Amino acid sequence: MAHSDPAADGGDAPRSDLAVARAADPRPIEDVAGDLGLTADDIEPRGEGIAKLTHAAVRSATAPDRGADGTVVLVTGMTPTPKGEGKTVTTVGLGQALAGLGESTTVAVREPSLGPVFGVKGGAAGGGYSQVLPMEAINLHFTGDIHALTAAHNLLSAALDNHLHHGNELNADVRRVDWPRALDVNDRALRETVVGLGGPARGVPREDEFVITAASELTAVLGLADDLTDLKDRTGRIVLAEDADGDPITPGDVGVAGAVAALLRDAFRPNLVQTVEGVPAFVHGGPFANIAHGTNTLVADRVGVSLADYLVTEAGFGADLGAEKFAHVVASRGIVPDVAVVVATVRGTKRHGLDMWPADFEALAETDPAAVRAGVDNVRRHVAVVESFGIPAVVGINVFPDDAESDLVALEEALSEAGVPVSRSTAYRDGGAGATDLAELVRERAGTGSFAPLYDRDASIPEKIETVAREVYGADGVEYVDGAEEDIDRVEAWGYGDLPVCVSKTPYSFADDPSLTGVPEGWTLTVREVSPSAGAGFVVVKTADVMTMPGLPAEPAAEGIDVDANGDVSGLF
Structure with a gap:
């Protein structure tokens, strides 16, 4: 489906995400389910445009004898700025583009937390003409x-x-x-x-x-x-x-x-919604991407890859965190990526070229092709991380409305000169049509690799930490402080030594120091605490104090959110 320029009626200002969502004409959720071969008996409607799959439908879709699975497309990214580089927009837009090419496709993303919605980052339903609907419900209580x-x-x-x-x-x-x-x-x-x-x-x-x-x-x-x-x-x-x-x-x-399991009985069932263009989407689960694995649920991915030819799923933060955890935690459970998209942006690349921390978004808005070229090594390193697992990678440049053409050309040329497959995506503005070239590149590259994890599950915990530190982050080695070695002894004595490791570090650098931009060299990963997430099935390795309860900023997004007498919400973005 093609879209006109997303401007408000009678003006040049771009439509808000909320305005785009309200202007959409969603399909009945029964028809969306039908695209996946699901009947009305397989879903339980939860309001307009929302349904939960029944337990019977989940069991049927994930049965071991169902046969061949679809293609798994993992969307990851470069080292991001605090505002993010648009992985969800790219995920949804790519799903719409694949559907536009005639492929049976489903999208899978995490449920938004109310913390970011009312805090700094806003919602997590994508944006523009590349978002999942109903946006208001998804960003607020959704299915509970x-x-x-x-x-x-x-x-x-x-x-x-x-x-x-x-x-x-x-x-x-x-x-x-x-x-x-x-x-x-x-x-x-x-x-x-x-x-x-x-x-x-x-x-x-x-x-x-x-x-x-x-x-x-x-x-x-x-x-x-x-x-x-x-x-x-x-x-x-x-x-x-x-x-x-x-x-x-x-x-x-x-x-x-x-x-506890009784309380989570219904929460376990995946939530089925649709994109702006009516493509089936699962919005389910939402673990942190540092102290946990940072993806939507395994059951949603399994259902999606079983019922569609293409599953487009997303991992949190950059490839050093999200893709690495997907490879060592999720892929070991059967969801193996056939191809990955590394999302890059002009502003994200420019930050590394300017060696900038913290991010100055006014400065990043200035046209500077030289800074873009200087920072492209960060993108290339994330591509190398993905390919180290045997996963073919392409770069999707998520285009922002104010990106200068000279900056975009500099990024494209620098990646192409390095032999990296790259395509622009204007999915925010144009929906699926804006990601068609990227979708064709994904189809071309899918299935051309051979997946393998970087470490063996039977390796010791220190060996696994060392492997991730050296081969993914580029560290020279690992230093253990504050009793972390005793933590490892205790975790292994409890019988959790064969679990994969989930390293918690800053997402704003390959290193454990956010001020080290680009591709840092000559540094040592500092491990401060090691603890088991025995129920989840991994060992958490903390490299710094982890903020597990964020605070509100001086001007929280909540101050701009309101509801009128008719029940219409404003201020979501």
Whole structure:
């Protein structure tokens, strides 16, 4: 479907994402489901344009005997600026372009967290003519999945504190409680709390904290579970605390794993919506991309690749974080990328060429082809990371409305001269038509590689960390501080040494220092803490203090969001 210039009626200003979404003419969700071979009995409508798949439909679509799967297209990116480089816009636009070329296609992205929606970054439904609908519902309560995760997380917290209050038969050490509480709103005042004050009726006093729901291990558990039985089993393995002997205490020990799984029963079912152009899309799950794997759910990907010829799915942050975790965590569960798109932008490349941190977006808006060329090594390095797994890679240049043509040409030429397949995408402005060349490049490159992880699961935890540090980040080595080596000994003694590692570091550099732009050399990765996400199935490796409960900025996006007497929301973007 072609689109005219996205300008407001009677003016030159571009339409807001919300205006584009409201002007769209969505198809009945039953027709969208029909594109995937699903019937009305396979879905449960949840409002206009939204449906959840039934458990029976999920089981049927993911059955081992269904036969050949479709092509998996992974969308990742270069080292981003804090505003992001448009991976979701590219993901949706590419899905629309493939559908426009006659391919049966589905898109899969994460559910937005209310933290960014009301904080800095805004929604996560894409933008312009490359977004998923209904945008307002997706960015607010949607189907209640994240609320269910918040309640399930806090049920574990309450059950553990209740156990402490009623005699503590498991002999839990209140100084070693690892399970926080959760809230899906940015609130820095809750980063450190004390609970149980006020006498015996208030429970056992201890230090506590809140995390945003996207940072909860339960969100990652939901994202990686095969089915409800696996969801319950994974929940039962989460480490809540340690006992006096230093052994883990789990929800299975406390006896509430089944109750948690019951709360997440409906949240496990993928949410089916559509893009602006009516292409089927799954919006499901939303784990953090640093302390977790940062993708939509495994079950949504499995359904999508089973029911369509092409699945376009997205990984968080750049290839050093998102694609690496996809390769070592998600691909090991059967979703192996056939090709990857590395999203690059003029402003992102320019930041590295100017050796700029923090990002000055006014300066990045200035035309500077020389800076673009100077920063292109960062993009090339991300392409090399993808290709190190045997995944064919192409670069998609996400074009912003104010990008100078000379800057775009400089980026294209620099990549082409380096032998990197590249195509512009104007999907934000033009929808699928703006990503047609990129889609044709993706079709050409898909399936030309041979996937292999960079480390063996049986390798020791230090060996796995060292492999990622050297081969993905380009570090000279690894230094362990603040008791991290003792953490590794404990994790391996608990039996989690064969899990993949999930390194948490800044997304704004290949290094663990955001000020090191481009492709840093001569540096050492510093590991400060290692802990198991035993339910999710990986080991978290922290290289710095991880902000698991963000704060609101001086002018939060919430101040611009409103609703009128008719119930119409304004201010979402």
